[in-house]
Amino acid sequence: MKKKIFFPIFILSQFLSHFSSAQDYYSILAWSTVYPTGELNDFIDKSSFRGFGFEFGKGINDNFAVGLIASWNVFYEASDYDTYVMGNLTISGKQYRYINAFPIMITGHYFISPGSRINPYVAGGIGTYRMNKKTDIGLYTSVNNNWHFGFFPEAGLFFNITDDFALNLTARYNYVSKVSQSPSYSYLNLVLGFAFLY
Amino acid sequence: MNIQKILLRWWVLPAFVIAIYGCYPGGGEEIEDFDIVATIKKEGYSFSPKSYFMPDTVPKNVPEDQQETSDPVNDEYQRLILQEVERNLQTLGYTRIFPDDSGDFPGGEPDLVIVNSAIEITNTGFIPGYWLGGWYPGYPHYWGNYPWYPWGGFTYNYKSGTILIDMGDPDQEAPEDRQMVIVWQSGINGLLGGDEGDIARRISTYIDQAFKQSPYLSGT
Numbered sequence: 001m002k003k004k005i006f007f008p009i010f011i012l013s014q015f016l017s018h019f020s021s022a023q024d025y026y027s028i029l030a031w032s033t034v035y036p037t038g039e040l041n042d043f044i045d046k047s048s049f050r051g052f053g054f055e056f057g058k059g060i061n062d063n064f065a066v067g068l069i070a071s072w073n074v075f076y077e078a079s080d081y082d083t084y085v086m087g088n089l090t091i092s093g094k095q096y097r098y099i100n101a102f103p104i105m106i107t108g109h110y111f112i113s114p115g116s117r118i119n120p121y122v123a124g125g126i127g128t129y130r131m132n133k134k135t136d137i138g139l140y141t142s143v144n145n146n147w148h149f150g151f152f153p154e155a156g157l158f159f160n161i162t163d164d165f166a167l168n169l170t171a172r173y174n175y176v177s178k179v180s181q182s183p184s185y186s187y188l189n190l191v192l193g194f195a196f197l198y
Numbered sequence: 199m200n201i202q203k204i205l206l207r208w209w210v211l212p213a214f215v216i217a218i219y220g221c222y223p224g225g226g227e228e229i230e231d232f233d234i235v236a237t238i239k240k241e242g243y244s245f246s247p248k249s250y251f252m253p254d255t256v257p258k259n260v261p262e263d264q265q266e267t268s269d270p271v272n273d274e275y276q277r278l279i280l281q282e283v284e285r286n287l288q289t290l291g292y293t294r295i296f297p298d299d300s301g302d303f304p305g306g307e308p309d310l311v312i313v314n315s316a317i318e319i320t321n322t323g324f325i326p327g328y329w330l331g332g333w334y335p336g337y338p339h340y341w342g343n344y345p346w347y348p349w350g351g352f353t354y355n356y357k358s359g360t361i362l363i364d365m366g367d368p369d370q371e372a373p374e375d376r377q378m379v380i381v382w383q384s385g386i387n388g389l390l391g392g393d394e395g396d397i398a399r400r401i402s403t404y405i406d407q408a409f410k411q412s413p414y415l416s417g418t
Contacts, residue, residue, distance in 0.1 A: 050222065050223070074222065074223065076223040078223075078225070078226075083411050088238050088239050088240070088241055089236065089237075089238045090236065090237045090238070090411045090412070091234060091235070091236045092234065092235045092236075092407055092411055093233065093234035093235070094226065094231050094232075096223075096225040096226060098223070136225055136226070137234055138232050138233065138234030138387055138388065139232050139234075139358055139387060139388070139389070140234070
């Protein structure tokens with residue numbers, strides 16, 4: 001009985017002991033802006049300053065870190081009153097177009113100048129995007145929500161303010177793959193983050 | 199890892215989320231932002247200026263159990279709808295003919311029949327106190343009742359209206375369950391709100407739009 005209790009406690013203590021390592025974990029809270037490209041730009045061609053992201057990760061060594069990122073951005077465009085022809089049907093009205101993008105990704109970072117005040121890096125992520133697309137015209141709504149596979153390359157830098165706080169500037173290009181009910185999307189993120197080191 | 203430090207920092211996350219989410223775009227804000235005009239024509243039908251008969255009333259389409267209790271369409275709006283439809287058809291070269299007292303058409307039967315009608319719908323719903331993600335925009339001006347729910351939230355109701363203009367051809371062979379083939383239909387839909395002057399202006403504007411986006415009616 002004592003062994004049955006002792007073994008999981010031992011495993012948990014080993015896991016918790018990693019948390020006591022100085023500054024090998026990080027979290028980033030970020031304000032995220034987006035700029036549509038490709039097919040997304042055909043639907044909405046306006047950039048957006050509405051978005052945020054959260055990332056949590058662990059350093060493998062001084063140059064490498066892995067993490068998990070989740071974020072949200074909304075694309076929005078309101079069109080003027082216009083007429084749309086679809087075969088024998090013609091509709092006139094104002095359109096309000098939305099795309100909400102929710103990436104959930106695994107990330108990997110390579111730091112070029114660890115220990116420096118300015119530490120540039122390159123990174124990549126792979127995972128899933130939840131893309132919620134909506135068009136309002138009049139009192140009617142068309143919705144197309146789907147999960148997509150996607151990935152992003154990224155380049156940025158950390159500007160270390162103190163030993164455990166840094167500013168993070170990032171440029172990230174997101175590619176969201178096509179699914180049967182939805183086209184592919186692509187967009188650029190420019191991100192300003194607040195990084196906390198543990 | 200200092201757990202206390204983590205907890206002190208991570209409170210920023212919900213504050214951040216609330217701040218950014220508060221900027222969520224809201225879509226239409228004015229009543230007219232929700233007005234649409236839809237027209238549809240019968241595939242392959244050949245339009246040309248013809249004679250037509252049009253009843254001089256605009257009935258309201260309501261379920262049978264509401265026919266006795268529902269108010270009719272405002273007389274002024276009926277007059278306006280009929281006037282605007284007739285004016286637009288006249289511009290396209292169509293000729294309105296009238297039956298005599300016995301219901302016959304002395305100069306011959308009309309080639310077409312134009313029927314105008316209206317629909318009024320009261321839409322109700324409930325938005326809970328917890329935020330579901332902003333997919334319920336658009337009708338904030340018409341929040342109705344504000345009952346108390348322990349977890350927050352409120353009900354809303356708003357009225358929407360539709361003016362239908364149906365052009366039927368009695369010479370077309372109709373299916374067994376239909377009286378006449380509709381060769382062109384227009385639906386003008388929007389919120390019922392604003393003063394009578396605004397509603398009258400919108401009726402006139404959108405009937406014009408229905409004919410403007412249907413240039414094939416002239417036969418050219």
